[in-house]
Amino acid sequence: MNKIKKYLIVIIATGLLGEIYFYPFTGEFRFSAGVIAFSLVLLIVEDLNEILLAFFTGIFILLLRILINSLFSVGDFTTLLYNNLPGAIYYISYGIWSYFFYLRDNKESLYMTIASLFCIDVISNIIEIVLRGNLSKQIFLFIIFMGLIRSILAYIIFYIIKSKEQKAIEDEYLKRYVQLNTLVSNIQAEMFYLKKSMRDIENVMSRSYALYEKNKENKEISAEALDIARQVHEIKKDYYRVIDGFDSFLKDFETNDIIEFKDIAFIIESNTKRYIKEKKKNIELNFLMRDNLSISHYYSIFTILNNLITNSIDAIEKVGRIEIEEKVQDDFLILWVRDNGKGIEEDLIPYIFTPGFTTKFDEKTGSASTGIGLSHVENIVDELKGEIQVKSGKNGTEFKICIPIHSLRR
Numbered sequence: 264m265n266k267i268k269k270y271l272i273v274i275i276a277t278g279l280l281g282e283i284y285f286y287p288f289t290g291e292f293r294f295s296a297g298v299i300a301f302s303l304v305l306l307i308v309e310d311l312n313e314i315l316l317a318f319f320t321g322i323f324i325l326l327l328r329i330l331i332n333s334l335f336s337v338g339d340f341t342t343l344l345y346n347n348l349p350g351a352i353y354y355i356s357y358g359i360w361s362y363f364f365y366l367r368d369n370k371e372s373l374y375m376t377i378a379s380l381f382c383i384d385v386i387s388n389i390i391e392i393v394l395r396g397n398l399s400k401q402i403f404l405f406i407i408f409m410g411l412i413r414s415i416l417a418y419i420i421f422y423i424i425k426s427k428e429q430k431a432i433e434d435e436y437l438k439r440y441v442q443l444n445t446l447v448s449n450i451q452a453e454m455f456y457l458k459k460s461m462r463d464i465e466n467v468m469s470r471s472y473a474l475y476e477k478n479k480e481n482k483e484i485s486a487e488a489l490d491i492a493r494q495v496h497e498i499k500k501d502y503y504r505v506i507d508g509f510d511s512f513l514k515d516f517e518t519n520d521i522i523e524f525k526d527i528a529f530i531i532e533s534n535t536k537r538y539i540k541e542k543k544k545n546i547e548l549n550f551l552m553r554d555n556l557s558i559s560h561y562y563s564i565f566t567i568l569n570n571l572i573t574n575s576i577d578a579i580e581k582v583g584r585i586e587i588e589e590k591v592q593d594d595f596l597i598l599w600v601r602d603n604g605k606g607i608e609e610d611l612i613p614y615i616f617t618p619g620f621t622t623k624f625d626e627k628t629g630s631a632s633t634g635i636g637l638s639h640v641e642n643i644v645d646e647l648k649g650e651i652q653v654k655s656g657k658n659g660t661e662f663k664i665c666i667p668i669h670s671l672r673r
Contacts, residue, residue, distance in 0.1 A: 266310065266311075269308070269310075269311060270311060270315075270316065270319065273304050273308065273311065273316060273320070274316070274319050274320045274323045275323065276300065277297045277300050277301045277304065277320050277323075277324070277354075278297065278320065278323045278324045278327045279297075279327075280295070280297040280300045281295045281296070281297025281298075281324050281327075281350075282295070282297075282327075282331070283295060283296040283297070297324070297354075298353075298357070298384065298413060299413060299416060299417045299420070301317075301320065301354060301357060302357075302361075302380055302383075302384075302413075302414075302417040303417060303420060303421055303424070304316070305358070305361050305366055305367065306366065306367065306370050306376070306417075306421050307421065307424065307425075309367055313358045313359070313361045313362045313366075313367075314358050314359055314362055316358055317354055317355045317357055317359060317361070318355055318358065320354045320355075320358070321351035321352065321353075321354040321355040321358075322351065324347075324350060324351050324354060325347050325348060325350070325351035328343075328347040328350065328351075329343045329344065332346070332347065348394070349391045349392075349394040349395050350391065352390060352391060352394060353387045353388065353390065353391040354387075356386065356387040356390050356391075357383055357384070360382070360383040360387060361379075361383055364379045364382060364383055365379075366379045366380070366383065370421070373418065376418050376421075377414050377415060377418050378414075380413075380414035380417055380418065381410050381411055381414040384409075384413055384414055385406055385407060385410040388406045388409075388410065389403070389406060392406070457502065457505065457506055460502065461499070461502050461503075461506065464495060464498055464499045464502060465499065467495050468492055468495040468496055468499060471488050471489075471491040471492035471495060472488070472489075472492045474488040475488035475489045475492060521557050521558065521559050522557070522558055522559075522561045523555050523556070523557050523558075524552055524554075524555050524556050524557075524558065524564075524589050525552055525555050527558070527561060527564055527565065527568075528550040528552060528587070528589075530565075531565065531568055531569060531572065531587075532548060532550065534569070535548055535572055535576070536548065538573070539576060542576060544576065544579060544580075544581055544582070544583070545581060545582045545583075546576060546579055546582070546583050546584065546585060547583070547584045547585070548572075548584075548585050548587075549584070549586045549587070550587050550588075550589075551586065551587070551589065552589050553588070553589060553590040553591070554589065554590055554591040555589075556589065556591055556596055556668070556671075558596075558671045558672070559671065559672050560647070560670065560671045560672065561671070563643050563646075563647060563671070564598075564671070566640070566643055567598070567643055567644065568587065568598070568600065570637065570639065570640045571600040571640065571662050572585060572587070572600060574637070575600060575601075575602035575604060575660070576602075577604075578602055578604030578605055578606070578607075578659075578660060579602060579603070579604040579605075580604075580605065583602060583603050583604055584602065584603050585600070585601070585602045586599070586600075586601045586602075587599070587600055587601075588601075591668065594667060594668050594669070595649075595665045595666065595667055595668065596665070596666045596667075596668055596671060597663065597664070597665050598662075598663070598664040598666075599661060599662065599663050599664075600661070600662045600664075601659060601660070601661045601662075602659045602660055603658060603659040604659055604660060605657075606655045606656050606657055606658070606659055606660050607655040607660055609655070612653060612655060615637050615653065616637050616638050616640075616641040616651075617638060644664055644666065647666045647667070647670040647671070648666070648667050648670050649664060649665050649666035649667065650664075650665050651663070651664050651665075652664075
């Protein structure tokens with residue numbers, strides 16, 4: 264039913280556009296906008312059969328023109344049929360020749376498409392004018408001229424439409440790519456907490472088993488301690504399965520692709536601007552790329568920069584500036600994240616990488632932040648055999664991260 268509806272829409276639209284026309288010569292021979300519309304449909308709407316579409320379009324145009332002529336002119340049905348049949352045959356011929364010229368198969372080629380449209384248009388026009396019985400050298404030359412103009416115009420419109428469609432597809436792909444990268448970056452952040460929980464679970468299990476060993480003579484306590492150790496062991500196995508699954512997921516992403524820093528910057532910038540807008544702040548975000556390094560271990564960079572930039576946004580009251588600089592020096596990737604926010608008190612700097620330490624509180628609930636963002640950043644930098652430094656004062660804060668390049672291309 265949807266396909267029938269599509270046929271009807273195209274046929275009716277082409278027929279109505281066919282009534283936008285002019286007569287270049289005396290007689291019934293005319294050039295209309297319907298031809299360009301019909302050629303565009305043949306190029307763009309690939310699931311409609313060219314010959315069927317052409318046949319029914321020709322029939323509809325014939326009936327429509329007979330109806331219109333009968334309302335505004337005097338003449339019997341035979342005369343009206345004779346005058347309008349060549350125009351209908353033009354569209355039928357156009358569709359048939361489109362099929363034999365493989366118009367749709369060659370549409371990615373500029374020259375082949377224009378040449379095909381030109382030949383189809385000229386042949387169909389000659390058939391129409393021959394049926395009208397007034398072919399002349401002047402008309403033939405005009406057919407050639409108009410065929411060329413109409414073919415070029417049709418291709419230009421087709422190219423514009425396809426370019427917009429491609430741009431929409433690319434925008435949607437980019438949106439999903441940004442979302443995916445953000446998701447994976449967040450998963451990697453959560454992995455830090457899961458691994459920390461694993462260490463806590465192992466510690467509890469060890470202490471429970473030690474309690475069992477210490478109280479073997481007290482059957483009640485030893486049995487309870489052993490039961491706790493067994494239950495914790497089951498929890499530990501579940502955690503291992505989850506962590507292994509996430510590890511495999513992240514490794515698949517980080518070993519199959521290589522990304523340039525400019526692309527990382529673009530993705531982070533897109534997300535950050537949305538976050539800034541949500542926070543209702545006026546913050547200028549600048550990326551300075553000195554070397555545009557290509558990276559395979561790039562989710563770590565996403566996580567590091569996302570955390571540091573988010574902290575910078577939170578440190579800026581309403582209006583401010585954040586600068587992210589990238590540079591390669593002596594086989595190290597060096598990153599700076601600078602802001603002109605309120606800064607960090609000097610006596611607090613030694614504690615900012617401590618898990619659980621925070622100076623952030625929710626204004627509505629009064630609840631403290633988790634305080635593990637910077638500790639997670641430090642943990643990732645350590646895993647990459649790098650180092651992180653911080654300088655802060657009344658004019659803002661600067662984080663400097665140095666990571667060996669070989670750690671990012673493992």
